[in-house]
Amino acid sequence: MFNIAEKFISINGEGKSCGQLAVFIRFSGCNLDCSYCDTDWARDAEAYTQQMSAEEIYDYIKHTGINNVTLTGGEPLLQEDMRELLDILSEDNSLNIEIETNGGISLEKFTDMDRQRICFTMDYKLPYSAMEDHMEVDNFKYLTKNDVVKFVVSGEKDLIRGKEIIDKYDLTDMTNVYFSSAFGSIDLEEIVNFMKENKMNETNLQVQLHKVIWSPDERGV
Numbered sequence: 001m002f003n004i005a006e007k008f009i010s011i012n013g014e015g016k017s018c019g020q021l022a023v024f025i026r027f028s029g030c031n032l033d034c035s036y037c038d039t040d041w042a043r044d045a046e047a048y049t050q051q052m053s054a055e056e057i058y059d060y061i062k063h064t065g066i067n068n069v070t071l072t073g074g075e076p077l078l079q080e081d082m083r084e085l086l087d088i089l090s091e092d093n094s095l096n097i098e099i100e101t102n103g104g105i106s107l108e109k110f111t112d113m114d115r116q117r118i119c120f121t122m123d124y125k126l127p128y129s130a131m132e133d134h135m136e137v138d139n140f141k142y143l144t145k146n147d148v149v150k151f152v153v154s155g156e157k158d159l160i161r162g163k164e165i166i167d168k169y170d171l172t173d174m175t176n177v178y179f180s181s182a183f184g185s186i187d188l189e190e191i192v193n194f195m196k197e198n199k200m201n202e203t204n205l206q207v208q209l210h211k212v213i214w215s216p217d218e219r220g221v
């Protein structure tokens with residue numbers, strides 16, 4: 001069974017299908033403790049509002065009529081039976097599946113899946129998060145052009161470290177790279193200026209659309 005903190009339909013506020021409708025399944029429980037966590041209430045593994053089987057989650061998704069599926073958290077890959085759920089979802093050709101993972105869990109056991117249908121948006125936690133030591137840099141070798149590495153930046157130190165990591169691992173050659181701001185902690189203009197000064201071709205600035213449309217603290221959006 002899966003521990004579900006919330007499930008809802010909304011606009012995808014980030015990632016490659018940003019601006020499109022998506023059905024979100026938020027799982028409870030997280031192995032990290034980021035300084036800027038905006039879903040702190042879902043970090044506790046016991047913070048679930050319901051438990052569902054893989055089949056029940058699939059039925060719910062189909063019932064919504066929405067094709068983009070975002071599995072998020074907390075940390076979705078902590079759910080013991082995630083592989084079973086991904087196998088069921090990826091058998092349905094109409095679904096586009098995105099998994100938002102925090103970079104602190106190995107992706108190795110998911111590498112043999114249909115990676116055209118299942119995309120990972122993997123965070124790389126920067127210094128301000130205080131979680132960089134937990135990053136599984138081996139994960140980079142499992143990413144494809146269908147995946148995303150997202151750097152949430154809170155200040156200049158994060159921008160500099162993010163660029164170091166992008167360069168060290170040639171991330172823009174391997175996958176899609178996004179800079180996103182920890183909401184309210186850095187001017188978007190500062191991020192753009194940094195990108196300009198450093199000629200950061202093929203890096204994308206991402207604005208969290210759901211926090212522009214609704215209050216940054218709003219749940220279920």
Ligand code: SF4
Nearest residue numbers: 030032034037074102
């Ligand atoms: S990984 Fe996500 S859910 Fe976990 S502490 Fe960090 S921001 Fe919060």
